[in-house]
Amino acid sequence: MSHAKSLSLPNEKHELESDVASEIDLLAFHEEHAGRLIIDPEEAKIELGEAVAAKLKLTKDGKTVLWPQPTDSENDPQNWSSRRKHLQLLIVTLAAIVPDFDSGIGTRWPVRTENKDSNVVSTFKGIASLFPLAAQYDTTVDEINNLTSNWSIFLLGWGGLVAVMIIRRYGRLPVLFWSQLLAAAFLVGCTFAPTLKVFTAMRCLTAFFGTAPQVTGLYVVTDLFPFHLQARKLNLWTMGFIISPFLSPFLFGFLVARTTWRWAYGIGSLYGLLVILLIVFYGEETMYDRTVRPIPELPMKGLGRRIETLIGITGWKMAKYRTSWKESIMSPLDVVWRPHLMMILWFEAMLFGFGIGINVTNAVFLGEPISEGGYGFSQFGIAGSYATPIVAVIIGELIGRYLNDWIMRISIRRNKGVFEAESRLWACYFAMPLYLCGFLALGGSIEHHLNIGGLIMGWGIAETAIMINTVAVYAYANDCFPKHQGEISALINLARTLGGFSVAYFQVPWAKKHGAIQTFGCEAAIVIGLFFLVVPVLQIYGTRLRARYSLH
Numbered sequence: 114m115s116h117a118k119s120l121s122l123p124n125e126k127h128e129l130e131s132d133v134a135s136e137i138d139l140l141a142f143h144e145e146h147a148g149r150l151i152i153d154p155e156e157a158k159i160e161l162g163e164a165v166a167a168k169l170k171l172t173k174d175g176k177t178v179l180w181p182q183p184t185d186s187e188n189d190p191q192n193w194s195s196r197r198k199h200l201q202l203l204i205v206t207l208a209a210i211v212p213d214f215d216s217g218i219g220t221r222w223p224v225r226t227e228n229k230d231s232n233v234v235s236t237f238k239g240i241a242s243l244f245p246l247a248a249q250y251d252t253t254v255d256e257i258n259n260l261t262s263n264w265s266i267f268l269l270g271w272g273g274l275v276a277v278m279i280i281r282r283y284g285r286l287p288v289l290f291w292s293q294l295l296a297a298a299f300l301v302g303c304t305f306a307p308t309l310k311v312f313t314a315m316r317c318l319t320a321f322f323g324t325a326p327q328v329t330g331l332y333v334v335t336d337l338f339p340f341h342l343q344a345r346k347l348n349l350w351t352m353g354f355i356i357s358p359f360l361s362p363f364l365f366g367f368l369v370a371r372t373t374w375r376w377a378y379g380i381g382s383l384y385g386l387l388v389i390l391l392i393v394f395y396g397e398e399t400m401y402d403r404t405v406r407p408i409p410e411l412p413m414k415g416l417g418r419r420i421e422t423l424i425g426i427t428g429w430k431m432a433k434y435r436t437s438w439k440e441s442i443m444s445p446l447d448v449v450w451r452p453h454l455m456m457i458l459w460f461e462a463m464l465f466g467f468g469i470g471i472n473v474t475n476a477v478f479l480g481e482p483i484s485e486g487g488y489g490f491s492q493f494g495i496a497g498s499y500a501t502p503i504v505a506v507i508i509g510e511l512i513g514r515y516l517n518d519w520i521m522r523i524s525i526r527r528n529k530g531v532f533e534a535e536s537r538l539w540a541c542y543f544a545m546p547l548y549l550c551g552f553l554a555l556g557g558s559i560e561h562h563l564n565i566g567g568l569i570m571g572w573g574i575a576e577t578a579i580m581i582n583t584v585a586v587y588a589y590a591n592d593c594f595p596k597h598q599g600e601i602s603a604l605i606n607l608a609r610t611l612g613g614f615s616v617a618y619f620q621v622p623w624a625k626k627h628g629a630i631q632t633f634g635c636e637a638a639i640v641i642g643l644f645f646l647v648v649p650v651l652q653i654y655g656t657r658l659r660a661r662y663s664l665h
Contacts, residue, residue, distance in 0.1 A: 137161065137165055138404070139165075139168060139169065139182045140181065140182055140184065140403045140404055141403075141404045142180075142182070143180040143181050143182075143340070143595055144181075144404075144595045144596045147534075147592070147593055147594060147595050147596075147659060147663045147664070148533065148534035148535075148592050148593045148655075148656075148659040148663060149531060149532070149533055149534070149656075149659075150178075150180050150340055150531070150532045150592075151178060151530060151531055152177055152178055152180075152340075152341065152525050152530055152531065152532050153176075153177075153178070153525065153529070153530025153531070154166060154169065154171055154175065154176070154177075154178055155530060156529055156530030156531060157169055157178055157530075169182065170182055170183055172339075172341075177339075177341055179191070179339045179340075180339060180340040181339070181340075181403065184401075184403055184408065186408065188401065188410070189401050189403065190336045190337045190397075190399045190401055191336075191337070191338075191339065191401075193337065197397075198337040198338065200395055201333055201337060201395075201396070201397055201399060202333065202334065202337065202346055202349060202350065204388075204391050204392060204395060204396055205289070205326055205329055205330045205333045205350060206330065206349055206350050206352075206353040207353065207387075207388050207391065208289060208293060208325075208326035208329075208330075208388050208392070209326040209327050209330050209350060209353040209354040209357070210353045210354065210356070210357040210360065210384075211293065211296060211323050211326060211357070211384070211385055211388060212269055212296075212320060212323040212324045212326070212327060212354070212357070213269070213354055213357040213358040214357040214358070214360055214361050214381065214384065215296070215300055215319055215320070215323060215361070215381050215385070216265050216266055216269065216320060216358065217357070217358045217359070217360070217361035217362055218361045218365060218377050218378060218381050246312075246374055249374075250308065250309035250312070252309060257309075260309070260313045263614070263617075264313075264316075264317050264320075265316045265317055265319065265320035266320070266610060266613070266614055267610070267611075267614050268317055268320045268321040268324075269320045269321075269323075269324045269327075269606070269610050270324070270606055270607035270608075270609075270610030270611055271321065271607065272320065272321040272322060272323070272324040272325065273324045273325065273327060273328040273602070273603035273606045273607060274445055274603045274604075274607065275321075276288055276292060276324065276325040276328050276329070276599075276603070277328055277441075277444070277445065277599035277600055277602075277603045278438075278441045278442050278444075278445075279441075280328070280329065280332065280400075280599055281435060281436050281440075281441040281444065281599065282428070282432045282435055282436065282438065282441055283425050283428030283429060283431075283432060284398050284400045284422070284425070284427070284428035284431070285329050285332050285333060285336070285398060285399050285400050286392070286396055286397065286398040286399075286400075286422055286423060286428075287398075287422070287423060287424060287425035287428050288325055288329065289325060289326060289329050289392055289396065290389070290392050290393070290396065290423055290424070291424075291425070292322045292323065292324075292325035292326070293323070293325070293326070293385060293388055293389050293392060294389055295318070295322040296318075296319050296322045296323030296385060297382055297385030297386055297388075297389060299315045299316075299318040299319040299322065300315070300319045300378060300381055300382045300385055301382045302314075302315035302318075303315040303316055303319065303378045304375050304378040304379045304382055305375070323385075324606065326354075327354050327602070327606050328599055328602045328603045328606060329599075329602075330350040330351075330353075330354075330602065331347070331350070331587065331591060331598045331599070331601065331602040332399070332400070332598050332599055332602070333350075333399050334346045334347055334350060335591065335595070335598050336399035336400060336401065337399055340532075340592075341521065343588065343591070344513075344517035344518065344521065344537070344584065344588045345514050345517065345518060347584055347587055347588055347591075348510050348513045348514045348517070348584050349510065351510075351580070351583055351584050351587060352506055352507070352509075352510040352580065355506050355509075355576075355579065355580055355583065356502075356503055356506040356507070358469075358472065359472070359499045359502045359503050359506075360503065361377075361381065362472075362476075362495075362496060362499045363496055363497075363499035363500055363503060364380075365377045365380070365496075366492060366493065366495060366496020366497075366499070367493060367496050368380070369492075392423075393423065396423070397422075398422045398427070398428075402431065402434050402435065405434045409431060409434055444597065444600050445600045445603060445604060447664070448594060448597050448600045448601070448604065448664065449600075449604055451594075451658075451662045451663065451664075452658055452662055453593060453651055453655055453658040453659065453662065453663075454590060454593065454594070454601070454604070456646075456647045456650070456651060457586055457589065457590060457647060457651065458604060458605065458608040459608075459643060459647070460586070460640075460643045460644065460647045460648070461582070461583065461586045461605060461608055461609060461612075462608040462609060462611060462612030463612055463639055463640050463643055464548065464579060464582055464583075464612075464640045464643075465579060465583060465608075465609035465612055465613060466609065466611075466612025466613035466614075466616050467552075467612075467613075467616060467620075467636040467637075467639075467640065468575060468576065468579045468613070469609075469612070469613025469616055469617070470613060470616030470617055470620040470636075471555065471572060471575060471576075472502075473616075473617040473620065473621060474559075474620050474621050474624060474629075474632075475498070475555075475559075475568070475572060476495055477621050478559050478568075478624075478629070479494070479495050479498055479568075480492075480495055486562065488562075488565060488568075498569070501569050501572050501573050501576075502572060502573065502576040504573065505572070505573035505574070505575075505576035505577045505580070506576055506577070506580050508573075508577050509576065509577040509578070509579070509580025509581050510580060512577070512581060513540065513580060513581045513584045513585075516540055516543060516581065517537070517540055517584065517585070517588065520536060520537070520539045520540060521536065524536035524539075532592075533655075533656065534589055534592035534593050534655065534659065535589070535651055535652045535655040535656070537585050537588045537589040537592060538585060538589055538648050538651060538652055539585075540581055540582070540584070540585035541582055541585050541586075541644060541648050542648075543581060544578040544579075544581040544582035544585070545578070545582075545640075545641060545644050547574050547575070547577055547578035547581070548574075548575060548578035548579070548582070548637060548640060548641075549637050549641055550571075550574055551570075551571050551572070551573070551574030551575030551576075551577075551578060552571065552575055552633040552634070552636060552637035553571070553630070553633065553634060553637060554567055554568075554570055554571030554574065555567075555568060555571030555572055555575060555629070555633055556571075556624075556628075556629040556630040556631070556632060556633030556634055557571075557629075557630050558571055559624065559629035559630075560624075560628045560629040560630045561630075583609075586605065587601075587602070587605060589651075590605065593659055593663055594663060594664060596664060597664060620632060620636075
């Protein structure tokens with residue numbers, strides 16, 4: 114009798130595991146367990162049971178569980194070839210450069226000029242040459258800057274929220290295509306604007322519509338790549354929009370000195386056209402409705418399907434399977450108040466915002482005459498100095514690529530095969546000392562008029578830190594809210610935009626009145642203070658916050 118009972122136990126266990134396996138939806142498992150993923154197949158057997166673990170799809174070496182779990186369909190972007198995936202990543206990265214690249218065309222700086230009495234004075238000129246713009250439209254440089262540059266930067270953040278609402282209904286590709294087409298058209302309008310009112314409207318509309326790739330990119334990365342590769346790919350996409358504000362000053366600073374401001378906007382329009390052509394000929398829809406039962410197949414194939422997908426007809430047909438308009442509109446509001454997201458947004462807003470202010474402040478002190486405490490650089494010299502943040506961001510990308518992978522591997526090993534989202538924040542501990550050193554070196558070099566090498570090193574170190582920290586923030590927030598990549602991306606984009614929107618107004622006057630070391634020192638202290646208030650708290654209490662407040 115006891116022998117029969119002992120024989121029944123394995124059968125009962127097998128039946129129980131089978132029941133559990135039937136209840137678990139592996140295609141949605143990574144969303145339902147936001148922020149905690151089982152990566153080790155052996156740990157999956159312990160936590161989920163043999164029956165469930167046997168169904169899990171692994172990497173080719175069999176050592177890593179794939180999240181999200183790929184389907185068996187060739188239409189699933191997770192099953193695409195590496196070349197096909199990286200082509201889409203390249204396109205969205207090049208597109209992410211557009212918004213801040215276009216905005217940077219109008220950046221202003223002071224350059225040395227001589228008046229009729231042969232006195233050296235400092236006047237403001239921009240990469241798109243705000244001074245000629247003011248002359249063209251018979252107004253002041255400050256009015257041009259306030260009406261165009263400042264408002265266009267402000268609208269960069271809000272455009273992303275609108276893009277997310279449409280993406281959730283109609284897909285990634287049509288929003289990317291139409292947004293870039295409209296942005297390029299409005300930039301052409303800037304190029305040929307006959308009046309200031311027209312120019313202002315065109316600049317603001319360019320920013321509002323052009324910002325979509327800075328939201329779409331996080332979607333594309335998570336659509337295409339499994340969890341263990343996402344941080345590395347986020348590095349590439351993030352590098353695109355962080356480096357973009359420096360590209361236009363670097364390139365057009367040499368151009369505008371020899372020709373008119375319209376050429377700068379014209380070349381910016383040509384870059385937008387290049388991105389549009391890449392989207393038209395090589396862009397693909399990466400949105401895949403893997404949690405819908407049954408998974409809907411696309412209605413047609415060939416060239417017809419490609420055209421319909423590009424312009425949004427396919428998305429319109431698939432919208433009935435997706436979220437409603439009400440949910441799409443309310444979703445950002447439903448996400449933003451979550452404590453662990455709100456905390457990290459404040460931290461990133463200050464860190465990135467003060468970094469935006471560096472660009473204006475450095476240009477001012479580089480262009481001012483030596484007798485007034487500046488470095489007396491020509492317009493060519495200032496344009497060349499923008500190579501510093503470009504190189505720094507590339508260095509930050511290289512460091513972050515391997516740093517995030519190393520942190521992930523160590524964390525999984527320590528957690529016995531499980532990854533917790535809070536592990537992403539260890540990269541912030543690496544970035545913060547660099548941020549502090551960079552800001553202090555920059556402030557000290559400007560105030561004490563040290564060798565230009567000090568300013569260059571401080572600027573570069575600070576931008577490297579911003580690059581590393583921003584990727585960590587994106588990766589952490591994405592892991593906490595895997596169903597809301599677009600909302601996360603849009604809110605971070607809005608936070609960094611609002612954080613840097615006003616810095617240019619007070620940073621230069623503050624540095625001139627009280628010294629650059631006080632200005633940059635206080636800003637660095639604010640960021641370091643927020644770091645200690647936010648990051649350790651999230652690492653200690655993050656698991657409980659996710660369990661209570663994350664959206665599953």
